Amino acid sequence: MDKLRNMILRKTVYDIRHSGYLKRCNVTLAKPLSELFNYPKSKFKFFAKNQTGLFGIHELISFEGFYTLKERTQIECDDFVNEICNPNRKRNLVTIFDQLSNSLCCLADMAEFIRTAHSDKSFIAASEDCCISINTIVERLNTNKDLYTSLKQVITDGDKYLMTEEDRHVCELFLFDFELNGIHLEEKKRQYVVDLNNFILITGQQFMIAAEKPRVVDRTGLPDVLLKEYSSIVDKLIVGHPSSQSEDPILREVAFKVFYSSNAESEQLLDNLLECRHKLALTCGFPSYAHRALKNSIAENPIFVMEFLDTLNTELRTRSVIDYKTMKKANNNNTVSPWDVQYLTNRIKQNHLKYAMIDYASYFSLGDCMEGLNMIFNQLYDINLLFEDIKPGEGWDERIYKLAVTHRTEGLLGYIYCDFFERTGKLHNDSHYVIKGGRQLSDDSYQNPIVVVMLNVVWRENNGPVLLHPGSVENLFHEFGHAIHSMLGRTRYQHVNGTRCATDLAEFPSVLMEYYATQPQVIKHYAKHYKTRQPIPEDMLKKLCSSKCLFAASEMQLQLFYSVLDQYYHTRPLQTLSTTDLLGKLQVEYYGLPHIKNTVKHIGM
Ligand SMILES: [Zn+2]
Structure with missing residues (x-):
């Protein structure tokens, strides 16, 4: 493995010395990622004079820029709509559709992110207003029959310009989005679909509020x-x-x-x-609704989904019985009930780990984890994460970091902005946001993607370096799995770029990265004590990695049960059985513990 590390070093040196890209951009070469992320400095003033705008968008030096961008997008969209509907258009239809979608997404995705992440009220209000305007444009486009007819005609008769298999597929996806809103239906039915969609949106929100x-x-x-x-x-x-x-x-x-x-x-x-x-x-x-939701997914339809879930159920049953036996033993041989599961599994996992969480965290400084990610990406894909100085005004808070993702031969692939630290008003979910999707441009260059990875790391300046608990390391790796998917999924059309793929495929790269966060062969190369720089001791490493397998079957069985419930709820109308009665019935078949009468854990949070 030492050989492996030397290769990384050699590649890094090669990149620094020979990449043309590095000469063009403002990359800080002297500082390794570990130093930058371990002691984050709030040195980036976001209201300095002579600054660049948010994400380097010049108009967004001030919040008023959102109004300018909104007007420009509106004009661009009108132009694309006219071009699509022109019988003498000069370009492939799907290319124009993708450009129309790109104009809207670039502004809508960015505004949606700024609305939730920025700390300045004027920016929040302007981005909110922008989101509302874009939604209105989208709603109008969704009911534009001329757009729909042009698309339908190309799918039925073919385009007058060359149409590849990929073009056809993306065309069909656009058409499907249109039909989701009922555009193909007679007016009375179409209005019914719009009303149902609104009702579902409001009821869904009310349900979530009631559950919390x-x-x-x-x-x-x-x-x-x-x-x-x-x-x-x-x-x-x-x-x-x-x-x-x-x-x-x-x-x-x-x-x-x-x-x-x-x-x-x-x-x-x-x-x-x-x-x-x-x-x-x-x-x-x-x-059924499940058929509608599964169209264009890898799973394809509810029949395949249930076949998969049933096979998994058979495989998990005997394994989860062993898990429940372990829990029962830890419960002084008393019967294990649903309210015991979380308490018992946590206690058993903690005992298994033997050391306190802070002892583990000492080996997982944020900087070392970032170096670990860089090492993995370098080995797997020949890419490097390079720190780039953020300019005043480019970020939405003081501790935002920017990483240029570069390939050894292909150069710059895109940017990942890192918003890692907890602050008042920030959303609590760790997440990945696409700000700009990648796509092929007409001059054969590529529109590089821009994404944000958001975490909620708690850190106080006088506490020493930023240390992560093992669970947070997995989250970091998961979100970077999404980010690198966005960087590497270099499709021709932004409509299907990176994580905009089928929803059941989108979680694959991120879950794969979680496995790298729990593999001893990988961890031992970057997990080093922040003070002594000693690698994580063999005993701790073994305990940590084996703890990931504890209760894997019973935990997966719970997720399986929820999936089955979801399938049943959405595959057939509820007739004689209430949602709670159906839950009780399915719990016998798909879960290791019985349903507790008069409780509705499935609709609680
Ligand atoms: Zn995910």
Whole structure:
């Protein structure tokens, strides 16, 4: 493996000395990633004079730029629409459609991101306004019959310009998006589809809000252990979480039963949602909502999905029984109930690890993990992550880092902006955002992709370097799997670029990267103690990697059960069985623990 490291070093030196790209851009060569990410400095003022705009977009020096960009996009879109509908057009239809989609996505995706990530109110308001305007344009385009007819005609009769297999596929995807909104239906039905879509959107939001709401219950008759744990208002107790990590089994049990107790409001919302989704699918010509959702996915249709889930169920059954036996043993041979699972598995995993989490974190400084990612990408794809100075005004907060992704022979492939640190008002989900998708340009050059990787690392300046817990390392690797997919999926059309592929394929590169975060052969090359620079000891490494396999079967079985439930809810109309009765029935077949009467964990959060 030392040989391997030398190869990385040689390649890095080669890149620094010979890449033409590096001469053109402002790459900081002296500092390795580890130093930059371990001690993040807030040196980038984002309101300095003579600055560049957000993401290097000149107009976005000030929030007013969003208004300029909005107007320009509107004019561009009108031009593309006219070109598409012109019988004497001079270009391939799908190319114009992709350009139209590119204009809208470049602004909509960026504005959507800035709306949630920027800390300045003027930028938030301007980007919000921009999102609303783009949505209005999109809605208008979605109901433009001329656009739809042009596309349909090209698919039926072929384009008058050369049309490859790839062109046809992308054309069909555009057509499918149109038909999702019912454009191909007679006016009355089309309006019905629009109404159903709006109803589904609102009901979905109401369902999510209801699921997150704490339970407010009468204090009378509740056990002391519950009354002590949660706060009260007058004679009501507010149960905001299920206490699943509590050491007290009685508290776990009663909190579970109260927090997940049957909830007429949520059940009604779920019924309404499923009913409307089913009506929507039937109106659009699909046998069920699942058929509609799975079209254009790798899985293709609900029959294949259920075949896969049933095979997985058979494979998991005996393995998960072993997991539940392990839990039972740790539970003093008492029966394991649903409220025990999280507590027991966590406790067993912690005992297995033997060392405290902070001991593990000492070997996973953020900088070393970034070097690890760079090493893996270098070995797998011949690419390097190079730190590039962010200019004043280019970022949306003070601690934003920019990485240029460069290939050894092909040069610059795109940019990854890193927004890693927690701040007030920031969304809590670790995520990957596409700001600009890649696509082939008419002069044979390539529109390089721009993405953001967002994490929520907690770090205080006087705490030493940024250290990650093993779970956060996996998240970092997962999100970088998405980011590199966006960089390497260099398709001709941005409509299918990188993570814009089939949704069930999109998680593959990210999950693959998680495996690299848990492989001893890989970890030992970058996990070094931040003080001593010693590699992670063999014993810790073994414990860490083997802990990933603990309860893998029972945890996967839970996900399998949710998937089956999802399939059943969306494959057929609910007739005699309620969502909760169906849950109880399926739980027997697809999960290792029985359903607890009068609880609805599937519609809680
Ligand atoms: Zn993902």
